[in-house]
Amino acid sequence: MTLKLSKLCSEKKIRFYDSPMTGSKNAARDGQILFMIGAKQVDIKDIQFFFEVCGKNAVYCGSIGGGQKAKLALNMIQAGIFQVYMEGFELAKNSELDPSILKEILLQSAAKSGIAEFKFPYVFSGDYETHFSLKNMRKDVYHAIELAKENKTNLSLCKNLPEIYDLGMNAGYAENDFCSLNEVTAKIRPPKSENL
Numbered sequence: 001m002t003l004k005l006s007k008l009c010s011e012k013k014i015r016f017y018d019s020p021m022t023g024s025k026n027a028a029r030d031g032q033i034l035f036m037i038g039a040k041q042v043d044i045k046d047i048q049f050f051f052e053v054c055g056k057n058a059v060y061c062g063s064i065g066g067g068q069k070a071k072l073a074l075n076m077i078q079a080g081i082f083q084v085y086m087e088g089f090e091l092a093k094n095s096e097l098d099p100s101i102l103k104e105i106l107l108q109s110a111a112k113s114g115i116a117e118f119k120f121p122y123v124f125s126g127d128y129e130t131h132f133s134l135k136n137m138r139k140d141v142y143h144a145i146e147l148a149k150e151n152k153t154n155l156s157l158c159k160n161l162p163e164i165y166d167l168g169m170n171a172g173y174a175e176n177d178f179c180s181l182n183e184v185t186a187k188i189r190p191p192k193s194e195n196l
Contacts, residue, residue: 015043017038017043018065018068019036019051020071022075024132026131034057036058037060038064038068039063039064040063040064076144080161083185085120086185086186087186093188099186118131126189126190128179128180133174133178134175134177134181135175138166138174141158141165142165145158171183
């Protein structure tokens with residue numbers, strides 16, 4: 001689609017910039033969005049001010065299409081990292097280990113990540129306030145898998161992500177944050193408040 005839009009714009013002498021972004025709604029509010037730019041490098045200087053005002057950085061990803069490819073790879077990685085955590089928590093829970101103990105270990109180990117720091121509080125509280133919806137992550141995961149097929153890339157770890165995201169969609173979590181996949185995977189429950 002990006003290349004098609006670029007071609008249509010070019011025919012009308014309109015400059016086209018492929019510039020998806022990443023960051024939560026909080027990052028957008030705080031001007032901390034990261035842009036991934038696919039365009040002629042010489043053209044970027046003309047709109048650099050926009051990226052500086054709206055975000056924290058812009059990374060040049062090559063020609064048109066490069067920004068979209070970077071975004072798909074990034075979101076597939078984030079979806080995969082999150083799913084690995086959920087499977088680890090499910091393993092802990094099924095092995096009679098409190099997932100909150102594993103969470104404490106993860107956050108103090110080399111397995112800690114931005115995804116863990118951002119999403120764990122939501123998972124463990126059962127709050128799936130939307131920062132990036134499950135339906136949007138599902139869309140990007142599907143596009144990433146299609147891109148991998150086109151490029152003959154073996155995604156042995158991530159190839160099952162689409163069906164996992166379909167489970168979340170079918171369970172009614174489309175509009176929730178993608179961390180709501182907890183409800184169809186690890187099923188971590190918030191701690192019960194004790195009556196005093």
